[in-house]
Amino acid sequence: MKDKIKLLQGDEAVVEGAIAAGARFFAGYPITPASEIAEGLAEKLPIYGGKFIQMEDELASMACVIGASLSGLKSITATSGPGFSLKQENLGLGMMIEVPCVVVNVQRVGPSTGLPTSPSQGDVMQAKWGTHGDHPVIALAPSSVKETYELTVNAFNFAERFRTPVILLLDEIVGHMREKVVLPDEEDIEIWNRKKPEVGPENFNPYEETDGLVPPMPNYGEGYRYHTTGLFHDRTGFPRGTNEDAKNLMDRLMAKIEGNMDIISLYEEDIRDDDEIIVLAYGSTMRSAINAINQAREAGIKAGWIKLKTIWPFPVDYIKEVGRRAKALIIPELNRGQIIKEVRENVFGNAEVHGINKYDGTLIKPEEILNMIQEVK
Amino acid sequence: MKDKIKLLQGDEAVVEGAIAAGARFFAGYPITPASEIAEGLAEKLPIYGGKFIQMEDELASMACVIGASLSGLKSITATSGPGFSLKQENLGLGMMIEVPCVVVNVQRVGPSTGLPTSPSQGDVMQAKWGTHGDHPVIALAPSSVKETYELTVNAFNFAERFRTPVILLLDEIVGHMREKVVLPDEEDIEIWNRKKPEVGPENFNPYEETDGLVPPMPNYGEGYRYHTTGLFHDRTGFPRGTNEDAKNLMDRLMAKIEGNMDIISLYEEDIRDDDEIIVLAYGSTMRSAINAINQAREAGIKAGWIKLKTIWPFPVDYIKEVGRRAKALIIPELNRGQIIKEVRENVFGNAEVHGINKYDGTLIKPEEILNMIQEVK
Amino acid sequence: MSKKGKVKITHPERCKGCEICVMYCPTDILVVKKGQITITDIDNCVGCYNCELSCPDFVLEVVENNER
Amino acid sequence: MSKKGKVKITHPERCKGCEICVMYCPTDILVVKKGQITITDIDNCVGCYNCELSCPDFVLEVVENNER
Amino acid sequence: MGYKIDEYLRQDKLPHIWCPGCGHGTIMGNLIRGIDKAKIDPDKTVVVSGIGCSGRASGYMNFDTLHTTHGRAIAFATGIKLANPELNVIVITGDGDGTAIGGNHLIHGARRNIDLTVVLMNNHIYGMTSGQFSPMTPTGDNATTAPYGNIDQNFDLADLTKASGASFIARGTAYNTRQLIEIFAEGLLHTGFSFIEAISQCPVNYGRRNGLSSAVDMLKCQRDSSVNIRKWDSLSKEEKKGKFPTGVLYKEDKREYTEMYQEIIDSVQEEAK
Amino acid sequence: MGYKIDEYLRQDKLPHIWCPGCGHGTIMGNLIRGIDKAKIDPDKTVVVSGIGCSGRASGYMNFDTLHTTHGRAIAFATGIKLANPELNVIVITGDGDGTAIGGNHLIHGARRNIDLTVVLMNNHIYGMTSGQFSPMTPTGDNATTAPYGNIDQNFDLADLTKASGASFIARGTAYNTRQLIEIFAEGLLHTGFSFIEAISQCPVNYGRRNGLSSAVDMLKCQRDSSVNIRKWDSLSKEEKKGKFPTGVLYKEDKREYTEMYQEIIDSVQEEAK
């Protein structure tokens, strides 16, 4: 087992996790602080018979990854804010035509070129709303290198299982931090692969609802000869331009995610029965939160924490429940307050909701959270 | 006056409003249902000595418009969802470097290619969160052709006055609908122009806070020889890479918008003292809302309406106030519920909040709102 | 070219009356009437395939045994 | 070329010691010492501008009256 | 002989949405005949298209088909092909889709010399959005966004793709159907980036605005302005004016991208043994 | 004679961020000398750059300067120029910025023949992001994203911009400083789209990985592989191998975009009278 202990960067953990999850295709365009993912996969993929391609830009990268997935390879791309903005149009197509793939955004400080080498959690809302129109989103955010590895595997599993692009939101700290990781044995990793059709081409409808609302998906070249379009389409995959098709498809796309919250919604909590102050965080900010809670508890304060690993879909019911119990919720974020909006939307009356926000490229220090805990207690 | 009465499409009203507001530059890329704006300006601009250019794509269009504004011309571009997604990266730059311009999105049903000729209000959240990182946003949404004309003028005025891109969110109905408009006389239109520096090049700092938090802005070629970058910069315009600069700039960018809510936040209401049910709407949906309220009042129901013309920034304080008075708020939207999230975030306890949502390309009919009013009354 | 090939209007419902085939027919036997392609004199068809290859709407085919 | 031009290290603090100017100097009078450009024998400078034109860091200038 | 076409068409989707006389139908038909002629396996053939009237072709062709976003078809196709080099990947694009918003992917696909067959239906206009000028609308012509005549200059797409690195370059017209079939078949069988410009006609949104009111007139215009490449070089400069060459304009044996990548895999895996 | 340079530089921003021996400094210096030589009005001159090490040049040059987004500088510059044709607009871009993500704007700027002077600092690598290969990294070379050697083929940018419609095309090297100055001056004075490829060196992220550890070695390599265009044509095919021509490679008198647009304005306004 010793050789499975590694000092890895978060970006490297994405590489390892992707390979372990079965990723065999990467297309991307370099950008700080995500380039290490491309570099790692450029080296590793051919060893596993996989393919790496550096495209001319991020729009092409997103397109290329969708194409490769349709050909049957588990596919991934990685970028940061500016590139994530550029991927939005094709990301929307991926969601509409239900193509499994993983899109990593290692967040740096925006808007625009911003502070390219500093950490941020400023693209959380963009991950949900960046492409035009309503659309289903799964986004995961790891808070350690180990979690980065695990959530990368999860991202591929969700992508394949629910036939949709999955966004992995790192922040620069998690992406560039080196930390100890114990890589699991291959047998210990649960891997999901896309559902293949059980019927022959004659009886196949590429967008037919099946159990779990997720249509099976053949690879290109397997003789199914099916059509796929970013126009609203019916179960045959063809557009008819009808309002019914639009409603039906949109409802199914949302339902396949929202109806599987029990699987998709990953979070951890350390809340004792009498904890009154809850710090809810995600990503690298979580590290400060735990440090702060530990200190607070030592000082006798009744405080606990929630760690969101799945950011989108937001765990509405769970947070409503927490909001009913808690006296105060504290949401530290490396942005001007994004997830706190979801919390505010869902927590009524009982609990105060407080944000701690940094958007200048520095981290939120444990003591800043501790101070807030002491203030509201 | 008679020749000032016109039957205009909403898209045409954008053209007329832009010319009236002093727009002298358009760059764009055709897309349904916004192409008529390009076509109208291609014809009109040269008459006024202005320039029209059709660029190779939407990314270039957004870039081109920012460049033209820096050269001193009031500038505009127009698109729909897919193109709006593509403009996001450069839109973020425009916000960061504070370049006045107007970006029109005539919304059609998304995601992806969706239903290209059908109306939607699906890009409301994208207008706020579409580009990476936190950033300031002004977005206006007209509900009639007349309002389209007026808000186009407002959009230019806000852009120039607050030195920022302003988003004009039409929906396909408003964009393509023909309606009577009485064009005002030139003298009756209030026009704002960007503040020019009062100091010479030697003493000029392009990003120096002045009264109202908006730095004056010379044209290229006027001898100021100043630098502009999408990196976080200090008041000299140069990047130093410091966290302080990032915080200071971001705070000013947000404050110049949020601190001028009294000017920017445009809404209308028809709420009688004892109205208990409030329908809050925007864009074409407003038309159904008013029809429904009129019917409801005829039936003796205590109902009133709020029309948001400025969508972003969201009028938080006003809505909080309304939420305290009302028994129920009804939010009809041509999407799966976007502005309702803001309402929910800001309305506590007292008022129920109900959405009516259509996202299939059809309109919300007055009777659907009326039914909801009757249900909750 | 096929010895016995003759044109056949295999999909009349698809004809949009554009007259492209008419332009190509070397023996002028194709005529659009009321927006619909018609054959005036099948015997004169030389089976040259011009019409089949040029019709944008897959209306016409040259077939060996034209049962029309 | 200027008659009396001679090289001058006008901005020594900018020198990054890349030795590009050294390569270009036809009379080999430029030497990088401890990462810093130095002139060994100014009299041999022929004022050819090679160094000024090639230095990426705007360290050197050929000046008419080199007061160095 | 007859041309097999029925089994490659999704008959139940016809009639197609193209206007009467639109050249896209003719070109698609002859692309299908070229596919038949080249005898490539339809089960191993993928058609990828962009957005535009041209982009609708994929919906009518009975293969694995992908209707993508505007301008990006080549980038999608690159992923499809690299992920499974066994597939024949055909891209259908328009002059707007392929040379305006999609220009970058065109030149980069060509640069990589990846084995795609790109068919660009050039009707010199944005058809789908009702007649705005494209980079291929002749200078001086009218379009909805060029009410005073177009001042934009055009690409010579053969030159552009050649300079970019394409290893097969051809041009045909909707008029010359037999030549089209030959070109398509040859392009499909070529290994490397094959670029085929197929001149089409849009009577509704280009012709009407520019004095050519019918498809028939526009086809005659294609006939009169095209010259087979075999004759082209013998024309004087004067004679070439207003004319363009058709046929296979360029062909080169050159390393193909997915093959080169396979060599990396082979050598890395060899080493790992 | 001496070269005036100080007043065109933002002295207080120096030393610049470029690494020791980076060719970008030399090229920027000689661009400035070219500006001085061309005697264009610095108050009427705008420098627009993209993102990359090359993109940082705008910050050091004492004009109206705009540091944009990655790859889009030409599109911004197009707006600046068309809005005020009186301005001299210079674009500074890199091989990644200008040929990868920005490739489309390059060919469309050229196609329009809009009066910009585009300086592409080609160091054959993504410098700023630490050494990923660009479309201009020679096939076979190493880069962080090409650990087994780059299989991508390159553009010939002179061919590409020529095919796109540029009316002035030149190439220089950081090595040949005097030629650079001449080229820049001539390009600045040319009316129309001027494209100038300036071969640069990135010792840190390209040289080190490819057996050229110092800037000096890389400059020698530039010296040995460049041939003045005046001699180029007399070389045999063999002799041309591994070499490239420098100097003004192409120049043409051709309608310029903003002038053509002004004609529209004039005629429309004339008519309206």
Added chain:
Amino acid sequence: MDRFEIRLSGAGGQGMILAGIIIAEACLYEEGLNVTQTQSYGPESRGGASRAEVVLSREVIDFPKVIKPDILVALTQKAYNKYYNDVKDEGIIIVDNSIELSNIKVKTYQMPIFEKAIEEVEMKLSANILVLGIIDSLINQVKSSSLKKAIKKRVPERTIAVNMKAFAVGKKLAEGGKIDE
């Protein structure tokens, strides 16, 4: 006048939208009414479903689309099938001869619209203007002269004569139109 609603439906290329605009302009510019004119159409320039709507009123018009048409024109079977049920009880339907009527509840005028356009006007594409003639003779919200003026402003100069003819043919047709009830 209270809200009056007109829906013109057919296929793309039949000019329904132009007809809608002409009615709207006639009502606005000539009659001084408030009007809203909307449409819906597919991506096809030809052949797909196409619908134009006009709402007229002396009052400010809130909801801009037709709720229950006072007049429905349907030139294709598809359009007819989709919309005939929406018409107000006291409304009217105008359809081409080629259309199979079903389940008629409201006054339906079935006329050889295309036949007359081809035979009498010699331009199938003039069917839309011919329809305006029909409408003119059936309603009184807008004067003939207003409609004619609006037509002249909107159609290409060289087709004014033939369109005036189409209008006249339409009027005549309506006067002798067969009525199913």
Added chain:
Amino acid sequence: MDRFEIRLSGAGGQGMILAGIIIAEACLYEEGLNVTQTQSYGPESRGGASRAEVVLSREVIDFPKVIKPDILVALTQKAYNKYYNDVKDEGIIIVDNSIELSNIKVKTYQMPIFEKAIEEVEMKLSANILVLGIIDSLINQVKSSSLKKAIKKRVPERTIAVNMKAFAVGKKLAEGGKIDE
């Protein structure tokens, strides 16, 4: 061992980040500690500010960055000025000779790091490894052999010898290092 924090600061190109990684790898692979290694840097490959941090602990490390360093290395004046105030009271500072010290509160080792790197190792770029030698002799959280092993794994094969020399020079230097207190 409780949380132990090291901050290495200097300019881009001085190899501070590599030094940080080497410490981290030595502690993880050879000593079995938990470690987190982070860094911050500007866009410049050379010259800009650069900072690497390592946190060591037997426990799980929550906050991954240095809060108050036990060791601060500062190779440039800028870095020194920015960070010297953060060091724990019982911590130590290691700086190059060229740096002007101010307001010293904690144990500060000022040594001719670059001088020795240039003169004794004949490679200015080896200063980072030399610093590791210094650290090695001043702390006992990690064994010399572990650090050496980690260095050998990370530096290019052909530079192992010269880097070993740099490490030794650093150790020697520290043993005779001048201490300001």
